[in-house]
Amino acid sequence: MRPEDLPEIRHLHLFRDMSQANFETLMSSSYAQNFPPGLDMVRQGDPSDFLHIVLEGAVELYAKWADRECTMAVVRPVSTFILAACIRDAPYLMSARTLERTRIVLVPASDLRAMFRRDTEFSVAIINELAAGYRSVVRSAKSLKLRTSRERVASFLLTQSMLAGGTSSYTLPVEKRLLASYLGMTPENLSRTLRLLEADGVKVDGARVIITDRAKLTALAKPDKLIDASETAIDQTGSSLPRALE
Amino acid sequence: MRPEDLPEIRHLHLFRDMSQANFETLMSSSYAQNFPPGLDMVRQGDPSDFLHIVLEGAVELYAKWADRECTMAVVRPVSTFILAACIRDAPYLMSARTLERTRIVLVPASDLRAMFRRDTEFSVAIINELAAGYRSVVRSAKSLKLRTSRERVASFLLTQSMLAGGTSSYTLPVEKRLLASYLGMTPENLSRTLRLLEADGVKVDGARVIITDRAKLTALAKPDKLIDASETAIDQTGSSLPRALE
DNA sequence: GTTTTTACTTGATTAATATCAACCCAAAGG
DNA sequence: CCTTTGGGTTGATATTAATCAAGTAAAAAC
DSSP states (O other), X not given: OOTTHHHHHHTSHHHHTSOHHHHHHHHHTOEEEEEOTTOEEEOTTSOOOEEEEEEESXXXXXXEETTEEEEEEEEOSSEEEOHHHHHHTOOOSSEEEESSSEEEEEEEHHHHHHHHTTOHHHHHHHHHXXXXXXXXXXXXXXXXXXXXXXXXXXXXXXXHHHHTTSOSEEEOSSOHHHHHHHTTSOHHHHHHHHHXXXXXXXXXXXXXXXXXXXXXXXXXXXXXXXXXXXXXXXXXXXXXXXXXXX | OOTTHHHHHHTSHHHHTSOHHHHHHHHHTOEEEEEOTXXXXXXXXXXXXXXXXXXXXXXXXXEEETTEEEEEEEEOSSEEEOHHHHHHTOOOSSEEEESSSEXXXXXXXXXXXXXXXXXXXXXXXXXXXXXXXXXXXXXXXXXXXXXXXXXXXXXXXXXXXHHTTSOSEEEOSSOHHHHXXXXXXXXXXXXXXXXXXXXXXXXXXXXXXXXXXXXXXXXXXOOOTTTTSXXXXXXXXXXXXXXXXX
């Protein structure tokens, strides 16, 4: 692991409050690894040996069943994934593949499990992280069950605009192919939906999104703080990275 | 609270391992309450003041958006709900209403939050509970995104048969109206689907389910341990209550 | 015991979404 | 440079699911 990796990791809510000694112990058994784009790092069903920390690049979490697959999330730096599986020492529920060249730190799950019994601050951080993740998935399930695909697209575009600082113009954080799968629809259907949404106050040209009539789009998307808000606590610095598709 | 309530609660994984003194402290500030059927106990968006423990009856967790609503879960004794909201001191993401006459114990969320910082065993239990809940919702989201409604119905019927001990005949644990909403479909569509599934090895007459051709039904449902299995650890006594629609 | 309510079902229709096929275009690779 | 690849779009069609509208049966209320 590179020395400059450590402060990045230490800055995460998950590791911020634990003792320095314990943090160093945990990191001493961890190691960084670089992956090329398009590589499968984790296969669903495999035993959860490592907590993954994304330092650079981007990782797609996806699920398979029968001969179908769908994108569940895209993880960007700096954040962790598959914490719950590691905690429970249970098989991964999702697979993970790199979208770009990606730098990952692997923390042995066994060390993680041993550590949270010894460091109260760490266990509190884990509790908060899991509760936040839990609630995030509940939000996502609510969106899937209560909204039509058109409404999901509209609220996604609106939410992204907020994450980008409320600007009415921004670029999509991921390929449309991925976005479609994340939103639970086919690429064709997303393409058509985006076209139709031009009548509802938003225009998407390539990866460029321009909100032309925020009121109209809001009326359609009906943003709801119990669905669309983020669970991640805002950074004191105010620099909460807009974690795309979390 | 009745004295016979305490051992029931103490038996839950969440409270099993904490110190007796701490358990008593937590319970001393809690109180039981009885609710008639059809009563809204929790409204989504409200501040999370209490962890709820269901001792008798049944509670529906549901979500609303725009003018639509859907069932997210049905909680039966003895178990808790809305732990994550209490932990994060955040608004409830779901509403809760009683389905029958229901006996509930309310544990003040502030006491809960104070306690897990002082009792390591309790914090470990919370971590496990949250991780399990997290993974449960991920499973549910996978099912929604990867399966058609027909496949969801088929796997639900098969999973319930397993929970009932592998028997080929059992009764539905909830009204079809609720089941439909839980599975993300309309009652009409569920009714039709059940009728059509008679050709695939299962017959549903009223609340009675009879699996007539398990192989055929399995071929359709394609049960997957990364979607359909339960996250709750099996009780040592082997008496893990089949928590319906968890 | 009768009325009322509510879950459930069935049929007809409409709306939403997926699938199939063709094509465009830009980026990557040779 | 040309070729190949893969994302994206568009159109036609098929499938799936929701909606609308009756109607039944059983339970709850009076």
